[in-house]
Amino acid sequence: MKYKSIIVAVVTTLFLSGCTDWIYRIDVPQGNFLQEKSVKQLRIKMTKEQVIYVLGRPVVQDSFDHDTWYYVYEMKRGMSKRGEDFRKELIIHFEDEKVASVTGDFELSEDFNTPLDQ
Incomplete structure (x- = not known):
């Protein structure tokens, strides 16, 4: 009788x-x-307003450094057959209220180092 309940529990599991x-x-x-x-529309020396127009507002703004913006996107898959979880980020550094450098998981355009005013 004892073995019967163990077998039923194992089979059910x-x-x-x-x-x-x-x-x-x-x-x-x-x-x-x-x-x-x-x-790819980002250019060096764009103002903060121009960056907001192109990319939207950043998710995270550094509380201690107002010249660094973080755009972070994370996808947690509910089911493994739809793909793997992933995370992408883009970090924009400003100097004198204009874009100084951009780093992250995205490729920048070849024209990134050409300011818009030229």
Whole structure:
């Protein structure tokens, strides 16, 4: 009798573990989704207002350094068959209220070092 209840518990556990993909889990995107074409519009010496027009407001502004903006996008997949989790970020540094440098996971355009006024 003791073995019968153990076998029933093991078999039930095995059957239920096969049902894990039946539950729908949503993807959870967080942050600023940036398109490549928007990032390629960035130019050196753009003002903060121009950057906001092109990319939108940043998710994170450094409280102690107002000249550094962080655009962060993170995707947590609900189900593994839809792909892997990923994170992308773009960090913009300003000097005298104008773009000085851009780093992160995006490719900048070839014209990045050419200011808009020229």
